[in-house]
Amino acid sequence: xxxxxxxxxxxxxxxxxxxxxxxxxxxxxxxxxxxxxxxxxxxxxxxxxxxxxxxxxxxxxxxxxxxxxxxxxxxxxxxxxxxxxxxxxxxxxxxxxxxxxxxxxxxxxxxxxxxxxxxxxxxxxxxxxxxxxxxxxxxxxxxxxxxxxxxxxxxxxxxxxxxxxxxxxxxxxx
Amino acid sequence: xxxxxxxxxxxxxxxxxxxxxxxxxxxxxxxxxxxxxxxxxxxxxxxxxxxxxxxxxxxxxxxxxxxxxxxxxxxxxxxxxxxxxxxxxxxxxxxxxxxxxxxxxxxxxxxxxxxxxxxxxxxxxxxxxxxxxxxxxxxxxxxxxxxxxxxxxxxxxxxxxxxxxxxxxxxxxxxxxxxxxxxxxxxxxxxxxxxxxxxxxxxxxxxxxxxxxxxxxxxxxxxxxxxxxxxxxxxxxxxxxxxxxxxxxxxxxxxxxxxxxxxxxxxxxxxxxxxxxxxxxxxxxxxxxxxxxxxxxxxxxxxxxxxxxxxxxxxxxxxxxxxxxxxxxxxxxxxxxxxxxxxxxxxxxxxxxxxxxxxxxxxxxxxxxxxxxxxxxxxxxxxxxxxxxxxxxxxxxxxxxxxxxxxxxxxxxxxxxxxxxxxxxxxxxxxxxxxxxxxxxxxxxxxxxxxxxxxxxxxxxxxxxxxxxxxxxxxxxxxxxxxxxxxxxxxxxxxxxxxxxxxxxxxxxxxxxxxxxxxxxxxxxxxxxxxxxxxxxxxxxxxxxxxxxxxx
Ligand SMILES: Cc1ncc(C[n+]2csc(CCOP(=O)(O)OP(=O)(O)O)c2C)c(N)n1
Ligand SMILES: [Mg+2]
Numbered sequence: 029x030x031x032x033x034x035x036x037x038x039x040x041x042x043x044x045x046x047x048x049x050x051x052x053x054x055x056x057x058x059x060x061x062x063x064x065x066x067x068x069x070x071x072x073x074x075x076x077x078x079x080x081x082x083x084x085x086x087x088x089x090x091x092x093x094x095x096x097x098x099x100x101x102x103x104x105x106x107x108x109x110x111x112x113x114x115x116x117x118x119x120x121x122x123x124x125x126x127x128x129x130x131x132x133x134x135x136x137x138x139x140x141x142x143x144x145x146x147x148x149x150x151x152x153x154x155x156x157x158x159x160x161x162x163x164x165x166x167x168x169x170x171x172x173x174x175x176x177x178x179x180x181x182x183x184x185x186x187x188x189x190x191x192x193x194x195x196x197x198x199x200x201x202x
Numbered sequence: 203x204x205x206x207x208x209x210x211x212x213x214x215x216x217x218x219x220x221x222x223x224x225x226x227x228x229x230x231x232x233x234x235x236x237x238x239x240x241x242x243x244x245x246x247x248x249x250x251x252x253x254x255x256x257x258x259x260x261x262x263x264x265x266x267x268x269x270x271x272x273x274x275x276x277x278x279x280x281x282x283x284x285x286x287x288x289x290x291x292x293x294x295x296x297x298x299x300x301x302x303x304x305x306x307x308x309x310x311x312x313x314x315x316x317x318x319x320x321x322x323x324x325x326x327x328x329x330x331x332x333x334x335x336x337x338x339x340x341x342x343x344x345x346x347x348x349x350x351x352x353x354x355x356x357x358x359x360x361x362x363x364x365x366x367x368x369x370x371x372x373x374x375x376x377x378x379x380x381x382x383x384x385x386x387x388x389x390x391x392x393x394x395x396x397x398x399x400x401x402x403x404x405x406x407x408x409x410x411x412x413x414x415x416x417x418x419x420x421x422x423x424x425x426x427x428x429x430x431x432x433x434x435x436x437x438x439x440x441x442x443x444x445x446x447x448x449x450x451x452x453x454x455x456x457x458x459x460x461x462x463x464x465x466x467x468x469x470x471x472x473x474x475x476x477x478x479x480x481x482x483x484x485x486x487x488x489x490x491x492x493x494x495x496x497x498x499x500x501x502x503x504x505x506x507x508x509x510x511x512x513x514x515x516x517x518x519x520x521x522x523x524x525x526x527x528x529x530x531x532x533x534x535x536x537x538x539x540x541x542x543x544x545x546x547x548x549x550x551x552x553x554x555x556x557x558x559x560x561x562x563x564x565x566x567x568x569x570x571x572x573x574x575x576x577x578x579x580x581x582x583x584x585x586x587x588x589x590x591x592x593x594x595x596x597x598x599x600x601x602x603x604x605x606x607x608x609x610x611x612x613x614x615x616x617x618x619x620x621x622x623x624x625x626x627x628x629x630x631x632x633x634x635x636x637x638x639x640x641x642x643x644x645x646x647x648x649x650x651x652x653x654x655x656x657x658x659x660x661x662x663x664x665x666x667x668x669x670x671x672x673x674x675x676x677x678x679x680x681x682x683x684x685x686x687x688x689x690x691x692x693x694x695x696x697x698x699x700x701x702x703x704x705x706x707x708x709x710x711x712x713x714x715x716x717x718x719x720x721x722x723x724x725x726x727x728x729x730x731x732x733x734x735x736x737x738x739x740x741x742x743x744x745x746x747x748x749x750x751x752x753x754x
Contacts, residue, residue, distance in 0.1 A: 091506035100382040
């Protein structure tokens with residue numbers, strides 16, 4: 029099973045997230061992650077959806093998403109050159125004796141310490157899937173008390189972009 | 203000009219060409235009903251909101267124009283749900299308007315609050331809650347546009363009470379601008395060329411036509427294409443009437459209750475041309491063995507239908523009518539076809555038939571309905587055996603004359619739908635072919651028919667059973683008739699109580715005179731046909747089997 033990263037531009041209407049999420053659950057598509065936020069255009073939000081499935085599933089996902097009136101454009105960036113990032117916050121329990129070790133790990137992953145408790149450290153790290161997973165694994169032995177990931181966001185490299193077409197309309201799919 | 207939301211709504215409905223609304227009032231729609239009081243729109247008060255939704259649906263199927271229904275918040279809105287789902291499954295253009303609690307009370311479980319946009323999310327093409335009166339006009343315009351273009355479907359507009367009651371400066375909303383909605387109507391020329399080539403190379407083409415043909419108004423093009431190719435045409439339940447059932451190239455319905463010759467044709471064709479269809483499981487049976495030797499062309503307005511259920515070799519996405527026109531332009535007529543001759547032979551060899559034993563057979567009743575109406579009636583149905591007999595024994599020759607719940611299979615659809623059809627087609631004969639079970643699901647609408655002098659005829663195929671379920675119990679559950687026998691009211695008395703005319707037929711010889719009399723009476727008439735109780739619908743493909751394996 030292949031993972032695909034879709035960049036989905038949607039109208040910034042209330043309920044649009046429910047429409048997209050409902051579609052996935054109703055049709056039995058598996059969402060790996062979904063991140064949503066504003067774009068350069070305040071009327072448009074962008075969802076980055078990571079979905080698992082073979083070519084057939086992906087084709088259906090794309091076509092069904094297109095049918096939602098609030099969905100303006102869908103790009104599957106998986107096969108393209110793109111930058112992807114995810115942010116994770118991890119709270120680990122560390123006694124003062126191990127603090128140094130954890131801070132070293134943070135250094136290696138270019139993570140930042142964003143909060144310090146008597147027995148906890150909270151770290152922030154950004155990167156792609158692989159890096160975040162590795163970071164999580166390295167901290168696991170110390171005891172992860174809490175972990176939250178944003179889900180992946182992605183953008184094409186270079187001059188290419190997944191914004192709206194000039195006429196502002198949805199691409200036609202066949 | 204200063205106007206109230208409700209007045210703006212009515213004005214926008216008029217601008218969309220709405221002449222009739224089917225509805226039921228309540229607190230949250232009081233401002234709307236007040237505006238309707240002296241509006242130039244006909245409002246039909248049904249006896250249940252489900253009836254209003256199905257009536258709007260019937261109206262839409264008969265005319266091709268969006269049907270409009272209206273209900274109050276909470277229970278009014280939830281009562282529409284089955285009707286909306288029904289329209290969604292069969293791609294019927296419809297605009298459902300619901301009242302909602304005032305915006306300030308939303309989200310607090312207020313009296314008669316139901317999250318109807320949430321509830322109808324998966325059964326509408328799109329839906330709206332209008333939170334500000336200034337958005338109302340634009341929303342109504344968009345709703346009609348979305349409901350009636352592309353692949354049609356229901357759109358719901360939820361209007362909080364303070365929005366319909368608010369006063370604002372009313373301006374025209376301007377043209378619809380929906381960046382995320384642009385149905386593709388013109389087919390890709392290259393795909394058309396590929397389809398033409400595949401057709402030219404085929405020896406045994408079969409056309410499989412569905413409701414999309416009727417929605418697109420493509421019945422003439424379909425006829426032309428079939429005659430050019432000498433290709434047999436099988437239709438789905440939804441496609442009945444999209445191709446003349448009495449045409450030599452017609453092989454009737456395919457699938458679970460299809461004709462043997464249609465299903466054999468599917469098995470032996472080398473090219474299957476699906477037109478406005480969705481390869482539903484009731485059509486394909488076991489998917490892996492559906493049209494095993496065929497190249498598949500699929501023509502449809504909805505790209506998401508391509509490849510949803512079955513692999514398609516040549517997709518043609520576009521308006522069905524335009525797509526067929528493009529094909530026809532590039533095709534040469536065939537002069538002879540051994541394949542056609544073979545099918546003609548099958549039609550003689552394996553006719554759809556029943557055994558006449560001198561009693562009241564439902565098949566014969568339907569055949570007589572066809573005879574006395576000379577095939578010129580609009581037929582609605584409920585759901586069950588009688589629906590399949592109607593499909594088999596009434597020969598539909600024109601689009602929009604067979605109006606039946608296909609995708610959802612909604613018992614209780616036929617009577618309210620017949621009311622909607624009769625409202626849309628005042629001078630025509632409208633007959634609901636009903637079952638004794640189904641008719642009781644919306645029997646209250648008899649009152650609506652009587653109130654508005656809508657002379658619909660209701661022919662109940664009364665077998666004292668939930669017959670279709672009983673048939674499955676007989677065939678697949680060892681005749682254990684678990685809760686499928688019905689103890690019914692006296693339908694004749696019931697009809698009379700509502701102010702309609704009731705008749706009963708217990709003998710074969712009475713069938714025709716009763717029908718003739720019913721058609722003479724300019725009032726709603728219920729005919730209770732006491733039919734052979736354990737008659738089965740045949741042929742039948744058992745569920746999950748390939749469609750070549752037919753019983754009967
Ligand atoms: C609302 C609804 N409930 C249940 C069913 C399941 N169902 C399908 S056919 C049928 C029996 C219908 O009985 P009747 O109307 O008497 O028709 P018959 O099959 O006897 O002709 C039932 C219960 C359904 N289709 N719709
Ligand atoms: Mg029955």
